[in-house]
Amino acid sequence: MATTAEPERVRIHLSARAAWPGAHAGDKTTGATQPATPNDWAEELAKATREVFEIMVGTTLTLPAKPRPPFIPDFAAMVGIAGSLCGLVSIRTTTECARSIAARMLGDDEVGVAEAAQDAFGEVCNMIAGSFKGRISGLADGCALSVPTVIFGRDFTLFSLARGEHYEVTFEFEGKLLSVSLDLHG
């Protein structure tokens, strides 16, 4: 899994196109959509992220100012997707931001405990991945999620072997930046 400064040009996964012909033909039973363009995938990822933060963290994410200020994440969580679509959902931020998220989720004396931040951040990633696949027609039952993995510390690089499409959305949480990515298997 890699986070590159400038991801390769995105393209729609072949199996995804085969599974979901037609653009935005919404699923009448679940409300799930059928993305046809890179913007659609990113938009659904953004919606999933906003939903998780509003319901479970109790905050509304905002978009960062442009140009985006320098951002060096040292805290990451990732959840694998396997099945009719293969890839990885990851979320990256700073340790300070991860602890703030855990504090908002727990709202009590667990603030500052490193394990709580790791646990909370992993669960946030898990819920974003789950919400995302629930929004895409055919993925809810067609894919399984891995248990979350959390990485923290300075000077690490995530390198993806997926070599497929890369979608990324960046938000601001209490003045701190966080990025959510979807890397699809090529």
Add this chain to the structure above:
Amino acid sequence: MKPARVLIVDDSSVMRKIVGRSLRQAGLDVLQVLEASNGSEALTLARENPLDLILSDINMPLMDGLEFVRQLRGIESTHETPVVMITTEAGEAHVVQALSLGASAYIRKPFTPEQIKERVIPLLRG
């Protein structure tokens, strides 16, 4: 409704705390909360403790929530204990499988206290 003895099963300690808090926010009178981080631990606790309600994740290491429910229903003392699955796996196939194995209700993460109230309170009244 009498005070409830509850078992919360999730590999995330943060989620266990949030689920417990949501139960109280939903107005449930909680007498005791037991916690387990996987299905295997939960089975042990369920055998050793009388329970009024179990809330369980699905994706967990060692033993997942579906296998936990399957084995739980084979134990005489827990045969009818209400089990609510709380999980990110919200596809129809997952719901059908969980219910067919003996789950009583299904809640998708992320969830609100109102959703907990809607699904859990009727099970305790029933």
